[in-house]
Amino acid sequence: MRGFLTRFRNCVRRRPTQAMSDQNIFAAVLDKIRAANTALIKDGALPFGIDQSRIVVEPPRESAHGDMATNAAMVLAKDAGAKPRVLAEAIAAKLRSDDLVAKAEVAGPGFINLTLKPKAWIGALRAVLAAGANYGRSNVGGGSVVNVEYVSANPTGPMHVGHCRGAVFGDALANLLAFTGFAVTREYYINDAGAQVDALARSAFLRYRQALGEDIGPIPEGLYPGDYLKPVGAELATEYSAALRSKLEAEWLPLVRHRAIEMMMGQIRNDLLALKVVHDVFFSERSLLEGPRDQVSELIAALRRAGYVYEGRLPPPKGAPVEDWEDREQTLFRATAFGDDVDRPLMKSDGSYTYFASDIAYHKNKVDRGFRSMIDVWGADHGGYVKRVQAAVSAVRAITNTPTADLDVKIVQLVKLLRSGEPVKMSKRAGEFVTLREVVDEVGKDPVRFMMLYRKNDASLDFDLAKVIEQSRDNPVFYVQYGHARGQSVFRNAREVLAQLPAEPAPRASLLAGAPLERLEDAGELALMRRLALYPRLIEAAALAHEPHRIAFYLYDLASDFHAQWNRGKDASYLRFIIQNDPQITMARLALVQGVVTVLASGLGLLGVEAPDEMR
């Protein structure tokens, strides 16, 4: 891969459905609103069959507006031929009789603001305690199969820092999708065909000769100079001794190439493992060409039959002048028929296929394997490639008659590596990259993973090696992990009052579920319960939008609420979680802490970050 970053993958777009209302209180309230509307239809206040799909229930920005707000009246008003505020009042009147609703007020242009009774939030906490690690799990995915392709770094060298972000992003997104009911396949596309791996083979061959004692001098231009190929050379020397040296390149190259790629991929997998990034499938580009069938030729033939391939000429590129531009007729994919800016070549001048040709075949292969939803995670330097692959997928849709096949390409922006605010120097030209391994070894996988996800994927990111291991509030990784550790510390201390408190989460949660939760009436406690209640909704939205960063921000907010409540106990000792002479309130508060800890652990788990029992 040429760029500093590599390619990755992303994508499906799906409407939120009626969710599991036992966990998701917003979905439960939406059901109540629909029921109210049904009653209004019976009353004749709303027409039969009115479209309710645009109704949403969401937390208002302004907490003074209550616990949740709905736009129901505003989206129904037009079809109902009623004024939004009048309709809102009618719906609100129905809702007021609901057991969980404390207040239903009409506001602004026709919002209905709802305030729920504390028992609603206590119910939410009970749901957390009952579900444990499964709290937030959903089935919006409905078991549909999704392919998430990420990393896919060229097997020509070790992974460098630029690969971190896509790797972590893809991995966390896959976790998130699996958690929300998608059948996820995590895939790595190995670019093991083409000129670059031949260059790798030649470089490795030099190292092989070197390992046999030859003086190879400087590594020629165009080959890979890195020391990381020395072990490959040594391995080849052990395996073949001098046998390869006398062979022609055509003979040794495939052998050396195969062995070198194998060893590079071994190292890459190893490095990924250090970041806790895993894949289910490593898909070889070469297998498309050299498998039982030549899938690339087949594909081009199929596209040609459909009229999407032709022989023609391309205008020279504008802007940056291309030195050896040669105007010639070539085999082109009619990408412009699918929204791309220009038609794209499928064959090089030497008669071999372009990378793009393989890539179309690769995406068709995914569709053939049953994936209707494909997500590609790529580095920003491949942004210019998106349109043509989207065009390719459109063509694949057409020739395979699979209208539902969908590709979402997620672009992750550059990561700027800093140390205490100063850019970390690396010389691209000399091949001096900071490797992924070096970074993980220096700061640990958790800071890398969390910080890579504590930003929207398409925003660029500064990663400061010094700041991410700081133990202070300024460091979100620490702040969130400390929240979890602090919760555990409360449990440890609580044994002074409740000697029987189990150390294991599940039995502890079930014991605490029996606590008198109605005694949780402090504003901070209610705020925490509200925050916990948001989690299932947040998870679903993050999954559907393919945006795992939302989890990281949510966790920060939750940890922040939790630390705040803890701190209130410093000034107001009656608010402490552990009250020596009142085991009942202690139990109730421990239940709340259990809820917090459960959700922190769940969210961190999705991000692939540890939830430690103590900070060391």
Next chain:
RNA sequence: GCGCUCGUAGCUCAGCUGGAUAGAGCACCAGACUUCGAAUCUGGGGGUCGGGGGUUCGAAUCCCUCCGAGCGCGCCA
């Protein structure tokens, strides 16, 4: 020149696929605490959401157009 991604507080960034008076952290200001219920806490000031048009009940969010930044621009992957 074209395309893609961005542009939100002094700085770093959120803003839940169009909702109400746009949020958080840092920094700044003012208080509190003098400590293992440690790895600070509470409150406050601070904004033409890059500019200008448009769409509609309603726009940071969608469309158009400028400005600015990053990335990319046959036969590399």
